[in-house]
Amino acid sequence: MERHKKILEYSLSSLSRRKYKNLSIIVVYTLMVAFMASILFMTHSFKEEALSVFTNAPDLIVQKVTGGRHDLIPVDYIQFIEKIPGVKSATPRYWGYYYDATTDGTYTIIGLTENREELKLVRGAMPASGGECAIGRGIMEARMAYIGGEILFFDSKREVLTLSIAGIFEAESDLLTNDLIVMRKEDSLRLLGIPDNKATDLAVEVYNETEVNTIARKITFNLHGTRPITKNEILRTYDSLFNWRAGMIFAVFIGPLAAFCILVWDKATGLSAEERKEIGILKAIGWDSSDILEQKLYEGAAISLTSFLTGIILAYIHIYFFDASFLAPALKGWSVLFPSYRLMPQINLYHIFSMFFLIVVPYTAVTIIPSWKVSVTDPDVVMR
Amino acid sequence: MDTIIKTTGISKIYNPGMPDEMRALSDINIEIGREEIALLKGPSGSGKTTLLSLIGCMSRPSEGSIFINGKDVAGLPERFLAEIRRKTFGFIFQHFNLIRGLSALENIMLPLYPTNIKISEIRERTETIIMDFGLLDKKKTLVERLSGGEQQRTAIARALIGNPDIILADEPTAHLDTKLSEELLEILFALNKKGKTIIIATHDPFVYGRDMIGRIIEMRDGTIQEVTGSS
Numbered sequence: 001m002e003r004h005k006k007i008l009e010y011s012l013s014s015l016s017r018r019k020y021k022n023l024s025i026i027v028v029y030t031l032m033v034a035f036m037a038s039i040l041f042m043t044h045s046f047k048e049e050a051l052s053v054f055t056n057a058p059d060l061i062v063q064k065v066t067g068g069r070h071d072l073i074p075v076d077y078i079q080f081i082e083k084i085p086g087v088k089s090a091t092p093r094y095w096g097y098y099y100d101a102t103t104d105g106t107y108t109i110i111g112l113t114e115n116r117e118e119l120k121l122v123r124g125a126m127p128a129s130g131g132e133c134a135i136g137r138g139i140m141e142a143r144m145a146y147i148g149g150e151i152l153f154f155d156s157k158r159e160v161l162t163l164s165i166a167g168i169f170e171a172e173s174d175l176l177t178n179d180l181i182v183m184r185k186e187d188s189l190r191l192l193g194i195p196d197n198k199a200t201d202l203a204v205e206v207y208n209e210t211e212v213n214t215i216a217r218k219i220t221f222n223l224h225g226t227r228p229i230t231k232n233e234i235l236r237t238y239d240s241l242f243n244w245r246a247g248m249i250f251a252v253f254i255g256p257l258a259a260f261c262i263l264v265w266d267k268a269t270g271l272s273a274e275e276r277k278e279i280g281i282l283k284a285i286g287w288d289s290s291d292i293l294e295q296k297l298y299e300g301a302a303i304s305l306t307s308f309l310t311g312i313i314l315a316y317i318h319i320y321f322f323d324a325s326f327l328a329p330a331l332k333g334w335s336v337l338f339p340s341y342r343l344m345p346q347i348n349l350y351h352i353f354s355m356f357f358l359i360v361v362p363y364t365a366v367t368i369i370p371s372w373k374v375s376v377t378d379p380d381v382v383m384r
Numbered sequence: 385m386d387t388i389i390k391t392t393g394i395s396k397i398y399n400p401g402m403p404d405e406m407r408a409l410s411d412i413n414i415e416i417g418r419e420e421i422a423l424l425k426g427p428s429g430s431g432k433t434t435l436l437s438l439i440g441c442m443s444r445p446s447e448g449s450i451f452i453n454g455k456d457v458a459g460l461p462e463r464f465l466a467e468i469r470r471k472t473f474g475f476i477f478q479h480f481n482l483i484r485g486l487s488a489l490e491n492i493m494l495p496l497y498p499t500n501i502k503i504s505e506i507r508e509r510t511e512t513i514i515m516d517f518g519l520l521d522k523k524k525t526l527v528e529r530l531s532g533g534e535q536q537r538t539a540i541a542r543a544l545i546g547n548p549d550i551i552l553a554d555e556p557t558a559h560l561d562t563k564l565s566e567e568l569l570e571i572l573f574a575l576n577k578k579g580k581t582i583i584i585a586t587h588d589p590f591v592y593g594r595d596m597i598g599r600i601i602e603m604r605d606g607t608i609q610e611v612t613g614s615s
Contacts, residue, residue: 002500
């Protein structure tokens with residue numbers, strides 16, 4: 001133990017002796033880790049938020065497609081769907097988007113037919129009657145709105161619709177509620193221009209999840225022009241969407257990333273004449289090859305761990321305190337998230353460990369190789 | 385006087401089988417007695433440093449055997465050689481070979497780092513030796529800021545910290561003025577009086593002809609030309 005302690009002490013002093021070289025490696029290394037961790041943190045947060053949002057989503061959503069585009073669905077389709085064995089319920093959903101020219105934002109409108117459990121209010125109440133609404137934090141900030149205040153819209157006939165604000169949604173469900181305005185069904189029909197006998201889509205609940213695909217097939221077969229979407233399909237779509245986006249960013253940054261790697265490799269693996277001589281001297285005065293390797297391992301690990309932890313912390317701060325200001329345009333770019341969106345901290349240990357084993361371990365190993373080559377050479381040869 | 389070092393038929397070939405193969409030593413047979421001062425004498429390129437390296441277990445002979453305290457070390461694995469280097473030998477190099485960026489104290493302590501001796505004990509031992517060599521006020525000074533004489537004494541102190549039986553000095557006076565050379569030889573002779581075996585490789589006439597030197601091994605072109613003064 002005493003021996004290891006002294007070798008560790010020597011390693012740390014050795015690092016401080018070459019502080020400029022080591023600092024430059026740490027800076028580059030930290031930036032690389034911070035960049036990769038930022039992407040992973042951000043995509044993971046998106047996925048987790050999407051997952052939490054869709055936990056309460058219906059088992060099946062039935063849309064109508066006309067000419068390849070989403071069309072309004074007749075509400076009387078419900079009568080057929082509810083008769084399919086295994087269907088617990090079928091309810092119409094009223095939703096759409098509203099472009100607000102004053103804030104240059106696109107808001108999501110939902111018309112309530114019943115209270116939705118996944119929507120949690122930070123304060124106030126859900127709209128209980130026509131003329132009331134609850135809004136997301138993003139809209140509250142963009143329109144400088146407050147509970148008890150009023151919010152103005154132009155409906156599909158360009159007539160003014162005024163709603164009083166009854167509640168504001170809390171931040172935990174930002175992905176869903178940030179740009180959301182919830183109102184009673186009749187107000188939403190007017191705002192979105194939906195006729196009384198139509199809905200945006202239908203939400204279908206089933207008794208047995210394993211029967212969802214069979215029920216979906218029956219709906220498609222019997223109700224022409226419908227497109228059933230299962231909850232799993234939605235989750236998979238989100239998953240691939242964010243994976244794809246993360247992959248795109250990695251691909252775009254592959255050039256600079258490769259340059260970083262080469263720089264780190266070059267800095268880390270090249271032993272200077274002085275370093276070679278030092279190894280020779282240490283061997284000549286009685287250090288064993290394993291002592292030299294242990295010392296170099298400590299050096300590599302110290303640089304690696306410092307950079308890794310700093311990189312992770314920087315990424316965390318970047319994503320969760322500065323709203324991913326460097327990456328947001330590439331990873332978000334998602335109109336419904338406008339006006340602004342704050343990610344909730346989500347750490348995936350699997351990602352952290354993966355990065356650790358994909359970055360720290362290879363780096364430490366790579367830095368040891370040149371030292372190992374020198375350390376197994378006779379000190380006489382190294383010092384000549 | 386019993387023999388502490390014995391070589392039988394050793395030779396050293398660098399880059400064997402390559403176009404730049406070079407035979408540095410051929411069929412070297414010498415014996416050096418315990419507590420003796422031996423001088424390896426010869427011009428540059430005669431093989432003195434190579435022989436010193438082989439004796440000090442810093443490289444392995446291509447042929448032959450080297451006995452240290454009666455034990456053949458030529459075929460020992462690296463970890464044993466490192467231990468022998470640490471416990472048996474103290475090296476004084478031509479350019480001192482101190483590690484830049486470390487203080488005199490840290491340089492002297494270095495050979496004992498890969499041991500299980502407590503750091504407090506190493507520090508104590510180093511303080512004593514530093515005092516003996518008059519380096520107390522320079523112990524925290526980085527070695528590159530020490531004068532030539534101070535660097536030389538630091539190098540000797542480092543060679544002695546493990547209390548070795550044998551001191552190997554390679555061209556120790558090559559970069560020293562007359563005064564410092566004299567000082568160095570006095571230190572080496574004093575160490576010999578304390579029971580250390582000293583082997584000096586040099587082509588500096590300043591060192592030749594000293595009464596304390598018990599054996600002179602004259603070398604040329606990788607071979608021994610003459611051995612004088614053996615007991």
